[in-house]
Each structure stands twice: as C-alpha cells, then as structure tokens.
Amino acid sequence: MLKIGFENGKYILDSVGTSSLAAIVTSIGIYTIRKYVNWGERNITYFMCFAAGVLISASFLHIIPKSLSMNPNAAVYLLVGYFGLHLLNRFLTVLVCQKNPEKEKYGLGLVPMIGIGFHSFIDGFIYSIAFTVSVFTGFIATAGMVLHEFPEGIITYLLLIRGGVSEKKAMVLSFIAAALTTPLGMLFSYPLISEIDKPMLGALLSLSAGALIYVGATHLLPRAEKEHKKYSFVALGGGVLVAVLIVLSKA
Template sequence: MEHTFWIAFFWSSIAAAVTSTGIYSIRHFAEWGKKNTTYFICFAVGVLISATFLHIIPKSFSMNIQAPRYLLGGFFGLHIFNRFLTAFVCEKDPEKTGYNLGLITMLGIGLHSFIDGFIYSISFRVGIFTGFLATTGMVLHEFPEGIITYLILIRSGFSERASLSMSFLSAALTTPLGMLFSYPLISRIDDSKLGALLALSGGALIYVGATHLLPKAEEENKKFSIIVLGTGILVAIIIILSKA
C-alpha cells in the first residue's frame, strides 16, 4: 500500500513539473510555445481517450456492476462543474480584460487540477498499470495547460511575475495537493467502491479529452495535428497490448 502512495505522489509531482515547464516555456519561448501547444494537446488526447476506453473503463466494469452509471455520472458531473465555473466567466464582458476574469479562471483551473490529483490516487490504488495509463495522458496535457493559464493571467492584466506565481499555484501545485488530500481516504475503501470511483474517473477523463482538449486542438487546425493525434492513439494501443 505504501509503495502505491509514493508512486502516485511521484507522478502527480511529475504532472506539476510538466505544468511548470509549460509556464516557463511560454514565458521565455513564447513563439515556440504558441506554435506547438496544439500538437501537445493532440498527442495527449490520443493517449487519454484511447487508454480510458481500452483499459480504464473495462477495468472499472469488472470491479463494480454499477460502473456504467458512475461512468455517466463522472462525464456529466465534470460537465456541470465546468458549466458552473464558465457561467461566472461568461458574466464578464468578453471585450474587457481585468483581474476578476483572471482570478475566476485561475480558480477554475485550480479546482480542476485539484480533482486531477484524485484521479492519480484512484488509478494507482487500482493498480500500477492502470495508474500509468490514466496518468500518462494527464501528464502530457499539463504542458499546454500551464501555457494557457499563464497567457490568461497575462491578458487579464497581471504582471509577468504575478502570472508566473499564480499559474504555478493554480495549475501545477494543486495536482499533488489533490493527490495527498485524497489518497488517505481512497486507500481505505474496498474494491467495489474503488471500481465505482475508477468509473467516475473514466467519465471525467473522457470529458476532459473529448470536450475540453480536442475542440481546442481543432480550432487551431494545424497541418499535422491529425497525425499527432493518431500517434497518441497508437502509443496507447501499443502500451495496452504489451500488457496483454
């Protein structure tokens, strides 16, 4: 049990480091970051969605007979959560920038990343392989998330130093904090409840990949985005087949 805690903590810390790398990159290599963010998103989406459908969802179904209901709940639960946050942002005039918009957006990203920490705890509690698959796509999508968070804060009128600190706190640090907060609770539950939580996580991962990340990539319409997406899918399939 103890070794799974440290593995989950390690990967959640890696996620925080990758987010921080994204923040650093957009601050010091702005053109490179803007040019390649879409490709990072596409690859992450390919891995995330494929791993969820091919391994995480079937695994949760085998652990809990009610898993399909939890899968649906995870998908729409995160959708409603994001709509709730968006409602506050949409009340602001989109033509104006200001501290309020930046702070609300930062809060939304921080809560989202904190919940990501729960997924690290749940997936690694199920098993090392399940945790690795679930978190690979998540770690990859942290890079563009760091870039996006920093840019939003800059455009909201915050200084570079303030944007750097705030984006680190909201997008990076919250993931390992969420893992540390949730693991003591998750480590005490039985396999059936764990399967339910895994299904919830699967629904959340599908939502993040299909309705949050993929549309952003499609908006950019980069020349090689479909190839990078396909590469992410292929990598997930190879990893899963190697385990079979």
C-alpha cells in the first residue's frame, strides 16, 4: 500500500487547493481561446500539433515508465486504453455520425474530450495520493501537472468547435472534461485512498496513457498533417519540449 498520512485535515485541504488550481488554469485556457476563437480557428492545426506533442511525449517519457514501475501488467492496460478509445471512435463514427450526416464531424471533438477528461480525472487521483504521501511530494507533483492543464483546455474547446458544437456548449463541455474532472477525481478518490495501492494506480495511469497516445498519434496528428501548415512541425516540437519540461519538473 502507499504510505498514508491522516494526522490532520491539512492533506485534503492541500489536495483540494491544488486540484482546484489545475482546474482554474484549464478554465483560463478555455476562456482565453473562446475570447479569441477566430484566431484559434485559424491556427487550430498548430494547436493540434502542439497538443499531440505534449500528450504523446508525456505519455512515453513519464506516464508509461511510471505505470510500469507500479504495475508489471501495465502494458496490458496501455493496450486497453488505446483500443478502448479507438472502439469508441468507431462507435461514434458508425452509430452517430453515419446515421446523422449533420453530426459527421462530432467525433473530431468528442473523442479527444473523453480521452482528456479521463486523464484529468486520474490526475485528481494523483493529487490526492501525492499529498497523503507528503506535502512536499504533493507540491512537486502539482508543479509538473499544472504545466499541461492550459493547453488541454484550449485544444478540447477548439476541437469541439471544429466538430460542429456550438461555442456555448463547447465551453461547458470542455470545462467539465478538462477542468472539473480533476477536482472531482480528487474528491472521488480521497475516501478510497487506503484502497488504492500501487498496482491499481499503475493500471489507471496506463489506461490514461493509452487514451492520450490515441488522441495524440491517431486522432490529432493525421488530421493536422492534412492541413499542410508551414510551421506545424515547429508546433509539434514545442509540445515535445513542454512535455520534457513537465518530466524534468517531476524528476
């Protein structure tokens, strides 16, 4: 079992505070891109490349190695996470988009929203567990995780818009998926913290990594490459660099 400390209520206050900070950072990203939505639409290819760089690199450099160190069967959950989101995409394409031609592009926004939402929910678990280990561990985890919250909110909102969702609905959905899920994950996991051992957390991390790799490598990059934007590779490299900074901040 992970080391648990319930000496006082400080741990849960710290967890609530930092998970709320992550939600606020994501919300700022959503608000900012909504205010400049026309600019965001013109540059969505760059946002897709940047987000793909962050999601793929962070998964391979940190989430997957961490999950493998916690659960020897993490690779199985990685595969389940990847193909689970693939099957969801197929389901949306066949049963929703094909039967409702006016919703043909819905999958473009909904699949990343679900993948990012699940990952943000697991982030809430990590905040909760990190602070029960120690306050210092919690703040170190927070420093790295908050870095990737801002672009997650932006890309979730823009892809929902590109998928045909109205601006108001896109704002609500992206807030729920990319921002609200983190404190919800923390609150959901905290009462169960004594039941969450390393193998279970490793499995959850691996599931989220599989989902993020699908979103980045199979969903975002192929669509971005169709746009043939001049500086798309630079945006991808920027995302990779941010992921490296996230990993270094957790080292």
